Amino acid sequence: MEYAVETFQLTKTFESKEKGQKRVVRAVDQVDIKVKKGEFFGLLGPNGAGKTTLIKILCTIILPDQGTAKINGYDILKQPYEARNSFGWFHGETGGRSLYWRLNAEDNLRFYAYLQNVPKDIAEKRIKALLEFFDLSEDRKKLVKEYSTGMKVRVMLARALLHNPPILFMDEPTIGLDTISAVDTRKLLQALNTQLGKTIIFTSHNMFEVEQLCDRVAIMRKGKIIADSSPSQLREMLRDIRAVEVEVKESSDLQKIAEKLANTPAVKKILDTTNNAHTHIIRLQVENEYEAIPEIAEKIKSLGIKVSAIRQSEPSFEDIFVKLARGEEQP
Amino acid sequence: MKVDQLIDLFREEFPRSSSELKHTWAVFWANFKIFLSYRTWVITETLSTVASIAMYFFMGLQVDANRFISAGYGDVTWLAFAIVGVSTANYLWMCISRISHSLQHEVSEGTLEPIVSSMIKLRSYIIGQSIRGFIVSSYFMVGTMLIGILVLKAPLIVTVETLLSFIVILVMMIVSYAGIGIMAAGIILVYKKGDPMTFLLASITEFLGGVLFPLNYLQSYPILYGLAWVMPYTYALDAARRVLLTGATLASPLVLYNFAVLVLFTLVFMPIGLRTFKWGMDRIRREGTVATY
Amino acid sequence: MDHGKIVELMSAETPRKKLPTYQVVISFIIRDFLIWWTYKFWLTLDISGNILFVATYYLFSLITSPQQIHEAGYVTGGYFTFALIGIAFQQYVFFAVQSINQSVREEQVNGTMETVLSSATDFKVFLLGETCFFFIICSAFLFISFFVGYLLGATFTLSLESLLSVIVLSALLIASHMAIGVLSAGVIMKTKQGNPLTWVFSWLTQLVSGVFYPLKLLPWYLEWIGKLFPLTYSLDGIRLCLQGGQSLASPAVMNNVINLLIFTVAATPIAVYVFKLGYDAARRDGSLGQY
Numbered sequence: 066m067e068y069a070v071e072t073f074q075l076t077k078t079f080e081s082k083e084k085g086q087k088r089v090v091r092a093v094d095q096v097d098i099k100v101k102k103g104e105f106f107g108l109l110g111p112n113g114a115g116k117t118t119l120i121k122i123l124c125t126i127i128l129p130d131q132g133t134a135k136i137n138g139y140d141i142l143k144q145p146y147e148a149r150n151s152f153g154w155f156h157g158e159t160g161g162r163s164l165y166w167r168l169n170a171e172d173n174l175r176f177y178a179y180l181q182n183v184p185k186d187i188a189e190k191r192i193k194a195l196l197e198f199f200d201l202s203e204d205r206k207k208l209v210k211e212y213s214t215g216m217k218v219r220v221m222l223a224r225a226l227l228h229n230p231p232i233l234f235m236d237e238p239t240i241g242l243d244t245i246s247a248v249d250t251r252k253l254l255q256a257l258n259t260q261l262g263k264t265i266i267f268t269s270h271n272m273f274e275v276e277q278l279c280d281r282v283a284i285m286r287k288g289k290i291i292a293d294s295s296p297s298q299l300r301e302m303l304r305d306i307r308a309v310e311v312e313v314k315e316s317s318d319l320q321k322i323a324e325k326l327a328n329t330p331a332v333k334k335i336l337d338t339t340n341n342a343h344t345h346i347i348r349l350q351v352e353n354e355y356e357a358i359p360e361i362a363e364k365i366k367s368l369g370i371k372v373s374a375i376r377q378s379e380p381s382f383e384d385i386f387v388k389l390a391r392g393e394e395q396p
Numbered sequence: 397m398k399v400d401q402l403i404d405l406f407r408e409e410f411p412r413s414s415s416e417l418k419h420t421w422a423v424f425w426a427n428f429k430i431f432l433s434y435r436t437w438v439i440t441e442t443l444s445t446v447a448s449i450a451m452y453f454f455m456g457l458q459v460d461a462n463r464f465i466s467a468g469y470g471d472v473t474w475l476a477f478a479i480v481g482v483s484t485a486n487y488l489w490m491c492i493s494r495i496s497h498s499l500q501h502e503v504s505e506g507t508l509e510p511i512v513s514s515m516i517k518l519r520s521y522i523i524g525q526s527i528r529g530f531i532v533s534s535y536f537m538v539g540t541m542l543i544g545i546l547v548l549k550a551p552l553i554v555t556v557e558t559l560l561s562f563i564v565i566l567v568m569m570i571v572s573y574a575g576i577g578i579m580a581a582g583i584i585l586v587y588k589k590g591d592p593m594t595f596l597l598a599s600i601t602e603f604l605g606g607v608l609f610p611l612n613y614l615q616s617y618p619i620l621y622g623l624a625w626v627m628p629y630t631y632a633l634d635a636a637r638r639v640l641l642t643g644a645t646l647a648s649p650l651v652l653y654n655f656a657v658l659v660l661f662t663l664v665f666m667p668i669g670l671r672t673f674k675w676g677m678d679r680i681r682r683e684g685t686v687a688t689y
Numbered sequence: 690m691d692h693g694k695i696v697e698l699m700s701a702e703t704p705r706k707k708l709p710t711y712q713v714v715i716s717f718i719i720r721d722f723l724i725w726w727t728y729k730f731w732l733t734l735d736i737s738g739n740i741l742f743v744a745t746y747y748l749f750s751l752i753t754s755p756q757q758i759h760e761a762g763y764v765t766g767g768y769f770t771f772a773l774i775g776i777a778f779q780q781y782v783f784f785a786v787q788s789i790n791q792s793v794r795e796e797q798v799n800g801t802m803e804t805v806l807s808s809a810t811d812f813k814v815f816l817l818g819e820t821c822f823f824f825i826i827c828s829a830f831l832f833i834s835f836f837v838g839y840l841l842g843a844t845f846t847l848s849l850e851s852l853l854s855v856i857v858l859s860a861l862l863i864a865s866h867m868a869i870g871v872l873s874a875g876v877i878m879k880t881k882q883g884n885p886l887t888w889v890f891s892w893l894t895q896l897v898s899g900v901f902y903p904l905k906l907l908p909w910y911l912e913w914i915g916k917l918f919p920l921t922y923s924l925d926g927i928r929l930c931l932q933g934g935q936s937l938a939s940p941a942v943m944n945n946v947i948n949l950l951i952f953t954v955a956a957t958p959i960a961v962y963v964f965k966l967g968y969d970a971a972r973r974d975g976s977l978g979q980y
Binding site for chain 3: 440443444447448450451454455457458459460463464474595596599600602603607608609610613614
């Protein structure tokens with residue numbers, strides 16, 4: 066089977082000096098991933114998990130310490146140009162840097178079209194279409210330095226697509242976008258994947274986004290891939306960590322209150338409690354937030370507890386990691 | 397524009413043949429456009445060039461003709477002598493600092509990462525940036541020369557032969573320094589600080605190269621005098637002065653000798669420069685500091 | 690640390706007295722110095738560049754005749770002494786118009802400007818702090834230039850009166866150029882650009898203030914323009930003292946002092962006003978931290 070992206074024990078450590086002391090950070094730790102051609106592959110993880118470093122290694126920008134990878138069958142160390150010919154790269158975290166601010170959007174795209182060997186007539190057609198799609202047609206003659214961050218991000222997205230590569234590395238593509246552009250971008254990526262068969266490697270720290278888009282999801286933590294699963298498994302996992310937060314007005318006996326609330330049928334168990342000078346929060350794991358919230362509210366009323374808020378709680382990566390760790394313990 | 401329309405556009409296949417010439421052109425074209433966007437800079441820089449020539453004119457009024465023994469350049473005024481020196485020194489400085497300057501900018505703006513991950517070879521990038529450097533600094537040099545000749549009546553000998561010889565020498569001067577410039581760029585990539593190398597080089601060149609005074613005045617300091625003749629610039633300036641002040645051409649042995657020395661310097665420095673640059677590039681790719689935004 | 694402890698720490702009331710201005714200024718100077726000190730390599734280069742520059746003019750002086758300089762009343766030392774004084778003191782101009790601009794730009798680019806100005810610091814104090822540091826550095830460079838010049842054989846007429854007069858003239862030179870620096874910093878805060886005016890000012894000063902040649906060599910219109918620049922008066926005064934053995938007691942030197950005083954008194958309030966305009970304008974467009 067020919068893979069679009071295949072890594073072999075890819076490892077990268079960075080040395081940083083903090084107050085004269087050397088610190089070694091394993092940004093990417095013996096990563097083995099295989100992405101099939103045409104797959105929409107999600108890479109999920111909190112900030113600092115090593116997603117961006119991994120992507121930059123695959124894009125031949127950073128050299129690995131150990132291991133190697135193949136992009137479209139080409140070794141990134143031995144055949145970098147062939148590998149580069151096969152992908153487009155987008156990095157959302159730069160917040161619109163990495164463009165020439167003193168050129169307009171068109172000229173920025175033209176420059177990269179040249180560098181990526183796109184013939185002139187095709188480049189012009191695509192630049193026009195991409196700028197129109199990303200709603201930049203009117204501002205295409207303005208220097209990029211006058212753009213908002215969202216606009217710059219859209220130019221960068223256009224740049225990654227310009228040469229129509231078979232593989233797209235989309236590192237946090239929706240990070241600086243407004244809701245509407247983010248929806249459009251997701252639609253476009255989905256269409257590129259389903260209609261043109263492009264392989265997409267998509268990183269995000271938004272679990273729901275990944276769950277919605279990807280065929281397969283890997284979760285990264287501290288440089289390691291700690292889970293490689295289908296979105297349905299992720300959905301399962303997310304379902305398991307669904308939680309409701311109750312913010313209580315009085316701090317006395319928070320634990321007791323929590324225990325009482327945990328008696329509600331919809332509540333599976335107490336996740337944790339936070340109790341300090343100004344916030345008193347109980348987090349409860351539930352089967353389904355929308356059924357659980359009214360039940361919990363009912364219970365609160367009957368117990369006469371004063372609360373300031375009951376709300377759905379965003380699952381955190383910690384919850385997932387805890388969950389995964391537990392899964393490993395009980396095979 | 398709908399997603400489907402865009403998708404249809406991407407169905408079009410085309411041959412993507414890599415052309416280093418096109419890449420070089422793209423780098424030149426984009427950077428020249430960026431240069432033109434700094435309109436106020438161009439204007440103030442032009443004005444300051446004019447002011448500095450005027451300054452040299454007034455400085456020249458204090459030169460004692462009896463003490464100014466032009467070192468074998470015939471009977472010339474100090475102003476003509478200095479104009480050749482100043483314009484070539486500035487030319488060199490602008491060209492050489494170009495590569496390191498632009499690289500530093502691209503690292504801090506994050507624009508180097510997309511370049512590294514694209515199809516361009518680094519040598520095309522360097523050549524493209526250098527051509528932009530050539531053209532911009534040529535503008536200032538030609539301006540300096542023209543004011544010197546037309547307004548201040550500096551007696552430079554300009555014929556087709558001397559002009560051609562002068563251009564050849566200039567190109568050779570830049571080429572002989574390109575290795576050093578590229579080397580400095582490689583070091584800057586790693587250490588990310590200013591361009592100390594080229595800055596120091598520029599001050600030393602101006603001092604030891606004999607831009608404002610004939611080098612025979614340096615003879616009483618043998619170490620400095622020896623150092624002066626270790627720099628390619630000294631040879632280039634000597635050749636340029638022989639051509640523009642005495643009307644010699646590349647055919648004359650002294651000019652040809654200087655030219656040959658410049659070729660030798662090129663052969664030595666170029667490989668060192670390219671190797672250092674490759675070292676710098678690989679090192680930042682290992683360190684993950686291709687962009688430092 | 691538990692956040693409860695921080696809350697506790699913060700809730701302890703302390704009377705916040707206004708710090709005296711000099712302490713704020715000193716804290717600025719210390720901060721700038723610490724930042725500057727991290728660029729040791731640059732520092733070495735700056736000093737070497739400075740030495741090379743002086744040496745270049747020493748060698749150039751070998752081919753000059755001292756005639757015009759002596760005619761202008763600077764009788765001690767030849768062209769080298771003359772140029773050395775010009776080079777050493779013109780640094781103040783460079784520092785005034787460029788370093789202040791640069792530090793304001795840097796603060797804006799790094800986003801530290803907003804932090805500094807949102808602390809309880811008066812903007813005049815802020816300005817004073819920013820400028821003071823550069824004049825200290827600049828004076829250090831002045832001494833280096835003079836030391837190198839002395840080694841290369843520059844000669845001066847030194848007496849207590851002439852030295853004291855030079856100190857007065859230097860103080861006025863600094864005061865007048867501080868005003869110019871503040872003014873251009875105000876413009877830069879609004880325009881967010883390396884202010885082209887400051888460039889024009891730098892090279893025009895060099896052309897018409899007689900750094901490298903006596904003013905008599907200039908055609909009348911340039912000489913007249915030269916009279917608008919404070920450096921012209923400072924250099925003439927300082928040279929009359931160090932090369933002519935004169936002091937404040939002589940009318941020629943006094944004349945320069947008076948002109949510098951007039952310039953400073955007229956320019957300072959204008960500069961502070963322009964700076965305030967720029968500062969308020971930047972706060973109005975919310976672009977203080979922008980670049």
